[in-house]
Amino acid sequence: MWQEEDNSLKKSFTFKDFKEAFVFMSEVAEAAEHLNHHPWWSNVYNKVNIELTTHDAGNTVTEKDWELAKQIDEIAKTLGQ
Numbered sequence: 321m322w323q324e325e326d327n328s329l330k331k332s333f334t335f336k337d338f339k340e341a342f343v344f345m346s347e348v349a350e351a352a353e354h355l356n357h358h359p360w361w362s363n364v365y366n367k368v369n370i371e372l373t374t375h376d377a378g379n380t381v382t383e384k385d386w387e388l389a390k391q392i393d394e395i396a397k398t399l400g401q
């Protein structure tokens with residue numbers, strides 16, 4: 321579940337290993353480019369922590385964040401999440 325906290329949507333994903341986490345990140349990067357909306361994220365080994373906020377709207381959560389969140393969940397689903 322995405323948690324709305326501190327003006328951002330937050331979610332953490334855990335994958336099998338680094339390689340799978342990186343495939344996920346590559347696919348999210350493609351989606352972000354299409355939407356022209358980009359995540360803040362961090363990655364250590366098989367974990368990816370994502371926070372979504374809209375800088376252009378003064379760091380608030382907008383429809384763009386929810387749309388990217390939806391697409392991220394769809395990508396995660398194809399990777400068995």
Ligand SMILES: C[C@H](O)[C@H](O)[C@H]1CNC2=NC(N)=NC(=O)C2=N1
Pocket residue numbers: 356357358359372373374375376377
């Ligand atoms: C110029 C460019 O369209 C903007 O800076 C876009 C790019 N990606 C973005 N990503 C996010 N997360 N928030 C934004 O406000 C944003 N703005």
